[in-house]
Amino acid sequence: MPTKASDRDIATLRLWQQKAYSDLGGVNPDQSVTLAGYNLFSELVGNLSLAACFHLYVKRSLPSPQVERLLSAIVTATVYPDIRIWPNRAVAFCASAGTGNAAGIASGMLGMEGLMFGGNCVAESFRFLSDIKENEAKGVAVELQIERLAAGERKIPGFGRPLVSGDERLKPILRVAEECGLSNGVWLALGRKIEALLELKLGIKFNVAALIACLLGDIGYSYTEVQTFGTFFPMISFLGVFHEHSRPDAKPVFPLAISDIEYIGEKAS
Amino acid sequence: MVAIKTRIWMEKPVADNEFAPEQSFLYGQNFYSDLAEKQSYVALTFLHLNGQLPTSHQEKWLGFLLSLAANPGIRDESTLVAMNTAIGAPPSVNSVLAGLMARSGLSRGAQWVEKVMENLSLAESQSASLASFQPYNGLGKHYDDSDWRAKSAMPWLKANSCWGKHCELLENNATQSAEILLEGLIAAGLLDLGFSPAAGAVLFLLAAGPALTAYALEQQAAGYKNFPNYFAPGHYSHSGAKPKSEKETETD
Numbered sequence: 001m002p003t004k005a006s007d008r009d010i011a012t013l014r015l016w017q018q019k020a021y022s023d024l025g026g027v028n029p030d031q032s033v034t035l036a037g038y039n040l041f042s043e044l045v046g047n048l049s050l051a052a053c054f055h056l057y058v059k060r061s062l063p064s065p066q067v068e069r070l071l072s073a074i075v076t077a078t079v080y081p082d083i084r085i086w087p088n089r090a091v092a093f094c095a096s097a098g099t100g101n102a103a104g105i106a107s108g109m110l111g112m113e114g115l116m117f118g119g120n121c122v123a124e125s126f127r128f129l130s131d132i133k134e135n136e137a138k139g140v141a142v143e144l145q146i147e148r149l150a151a152g153e154r155k156i157p158g159f160g161r162p163l164v165s166g167d168e169r170l171k172p173i174l175r176v177a178e179e180c181g182l183s184n185g186v187w188l189a190l191g192r193k194i195e196a197l198l199e200l201k202l203g204i205k206f207n208v209a210a211l212i213a214c215l216l217g218d219i220g221y222s223y224t225e226v227q228t229f230g231t232f233f234p235m236i237s238f239l240g241v242f243h244e245h246s247r248p249d250a251k252p253v254f255p256l257a258i259s260d261i262e263y264i265g266e267k268a269s
Numbered sequence: 270m271v272a273i274k275t276r277i278w279m280e281k282p283v284a285d286n287e288f289a290p291e292q293s294f295l296y297g298q299n300f301y302s303d304l305a306e307k308q309s310y311v312a313l314t315f316l317h318l319n320g321q322l323p324t325s326h327q328e329k330w331l332g333f334l335l336s337l338a339a340n341p342g343i344r345d346e347s348t349l350v351a352m353n354t355a356i357g358a359p360p361s362v363n364s365v366l367a368g369l370m371a372r373s374g375l376s377r378g379a380q381w382v383e384k385v386m387e388n389l390s391l392a393e394s395q396s397a398s399l400a401s402f403q404p405y406n407g408l409g410k411h412y413d414d415s416d417w418r419a420k421s422a423m424p425w426l427k428a429n430s431c432w433g434k435h436c437e438l439l440e441n442n443a444t445q446s447a448e449i450l451l452e453g454l455i456a457a458g459l460l461d462l463g464f465s466p467a468a469g470a471v472l473f474l475l476a477a478g479p480a481l482t483a484y485a486l487e488q489q490a491a492g493y494k495n496f497p498n499y500f501a502p503g504h505y506s507h508s509g510a511k512p513k514s515e516k517e518t519e520t521d
Contacts, residue, residue: 005288013288018272081507084499090353090367097346098375107350107367114357116493254499256344 024060036060051075054232058225066180067219071229073176074212077169079237083245083253087111087118091238092253095245104246108238112231115157117209119230125158126213126226129191142193150201158210159198169208177215185218276320296320311335318468327462330431334458337422337451338476343484347372351481355489356496364485365478372477373470377452381405383470385456389435390466392442399442407439407453410446418451426458433461 005013025034033040036056048056051071055063063071083092087108094104112118136142149156161167177183191214195206216226245253279297280290293300296316304313308322311332315323323331341347351368355361373379388402399406411418426432435457443449452473459469488496499505 010286010288018270082505084505086353086356086493086496086498090350090371093346093350093353094371094374096376097350097371097373097378098380099370099373099378103370103373107354107370110363110367110370111354111357111359113359113363116357118357120359253346254349254497254504256349258344261343 024057054229058228059220063219066182070177070180070182070215070219073173074215075233075236077173078208078212078233079240081237081240081244083241085117087234088237088241089253091241092245095242095250096253098246101239101242101246104242105235105238108234108241109231112234115155118234119227119232121157121209122212122216122230123223123227125209126217126221126223128157129187129194129210129213129217130223132194133187133190136190142190143197146194146197146201150198156198156202156204158207158213159195160202160204161207166205167207167211170206170211173208173211173215182215182218185214187217188214190214277317314472318464318472326430329429330458330462333422333425333429333431334455334462335472335476337418338455338473340480341372341477346374346376347378347477347481348484351485352488352496355485356493358489361482361486361489364489365481368481368485369474369478372474372481377450379470379474382452382456382459382473383466385453386460386464386466386469389438389457389460393435393438399438400447403447406442406447407450407456408443408447409450409453410448411450415448416450419449419454422451422454423449426454431458431461433458435460 025036025040027033032042035044037060038044038056044053044056048062049068049072052063052068055061055067055071080088083089090111091104091108094107099107113120115121115124132142132145135145174183177188188211191206191210195210198204212230213226216229221229244250277296279294281292281294283289283291292302295304295313298304304316308316309328309332312323312328314335315327315331347368350371351364354367355364371378375381375384384405385402385407388397388399388406391397392399392402392406399408403409410416426436436454439449439453439457455473456469459472460466464472
């Protein structure tokens with residue numbers, strides 16, 4: 001958990017007064033830029049895709065072409081243009097309201113920090129799988145853990161979907177993972193085992209969040225790295241949605257009449 | 270090395286701890302033991318942005334304007350954004366922040382208020398006519414009708430001597446097809462009170478915080494099943510590839 005200045009001890013504050021440090025890099029006195037040990041301009045520009053750039057920033061190492069392709073595939077498979085999806089709808093409303101790009105996209109991003117969809121759902125799914133893995137290593141069988149979970153009322157991030165059954169995104173992402181030789185890892189094997197048990201007990205299967213969590217686990221991502229990727233990947237759909245609905249000829253976005261609202265409160269005086 | 274210069278806030282440190290504040294001063298007045306105790310939030314808002322406390326008349330006036338800005342209504346885009354965000358159950362602050370993003374917009378949001386205030390100033394100094402600044406002149410239609418919210422607010426403003434030259438300008442330029450809008454009235458009032466357009470925009474924006482919170486929390490508790498998803502036929506259409514079955518029909 002990061003710490004703001006007012007929660008730090010006096011010795012640390014004195015040592016760091018008006019100073020900061022980064023493992024990631026920065027601008028050098030000669031105006032060159034170091035990123036993760038590479039010279040940004042001479043080594044990276046023109047040699048890095050967007051997905052690879054993201055991976056480099058988070059892992060501080062370059063991805064293999066297979067990992068790069070898989071990350072791109074995950075982004076592509078999950079960026080839906082449909083504004084019936086609630087965070088996309090929020091972005092479209094912001095566009096209608098004439099906000100700037102940043103404010104509009106930020107409104108969509110803010111909706112990603114719950115457990116229902118988006119990046120935090122992937123991260124919490126990763127945490128869920130990680131806990132199961134850890135307990136299994138301590139001798140608690142996966143079957144027993146799922147048995148206990150199924151008895152409780154806890155929501156299980158990464159499994160089931162609120163509005164539709166099945167997840168159309170799984171097949172295309174898995175196809176790319178297989179082509180890249182990234183579908184045989186221990187995380188995905190565990191995920192599938194848990195899925196089989198949950199389907200038996202609760203009738204729920206993988207949704208894309210669990211799949212992404214497994215695949216990222218298998219390429220060596222940590223919880224915070226998964227969370228960071230989860231923040232990144234929906235952004236492209238928000239950018240596109242915002243751009244469409246901020247055009248001067250944009251159509252209305254689900255406007256509501258007064259009769260579309262049902263008042264269930266105290267009688268108005 | 271001095272990092273920042275400010276007229277607004279000064280702290281006196283605890284002895285032997287140059288980081289911990291023992292006393293804090295806002296424009297030279299003790300904040301926690303004096304101002305916060307004796308002044309209302311509205312008065313402190315005025316003080317923050319003007320460098321001096323309001324008269325009781327100014328305080329009442331500002332309070333009324335902020336109240337007018339306090340609830341965008343349940344059908345406004347800012348409220349709908351807050352509710353759409355709350356559906357996914359992120360931290361409640363996220364839903365409100367998202368709603369405030371929408372409230373900040375150029376389409377009768379905070380940035381619109383800022384432009385209207387700028388244009389009212391220009392029109393008042395006779396640099397240009399107010400009509401020439403459409404749609405950023407405080408006048409128009411609300412859902413294609415008179416703005417009954419503004420009509421409800423005007424009597425109090427006039428009766429309480431809260432009707433300054435910018436409100437007057439707005440009223441003099443209103444026509445049947447371009448009446449006074451509530452947001453325009455608020456913009457004119459904030460200008461009459463002496464706020465800059467930038468400050469006025471933010472006051473307008475932040476006033477809606479509690480209402481957006483209420484809507485977000487209500488919807489979050491109600492859940493996604495009690496919120497429109499529009500997946501039933503008839504609500505949403507898009508251009509692009511038709512589903513396979515429709516293609517086969519066309520081939521036939």
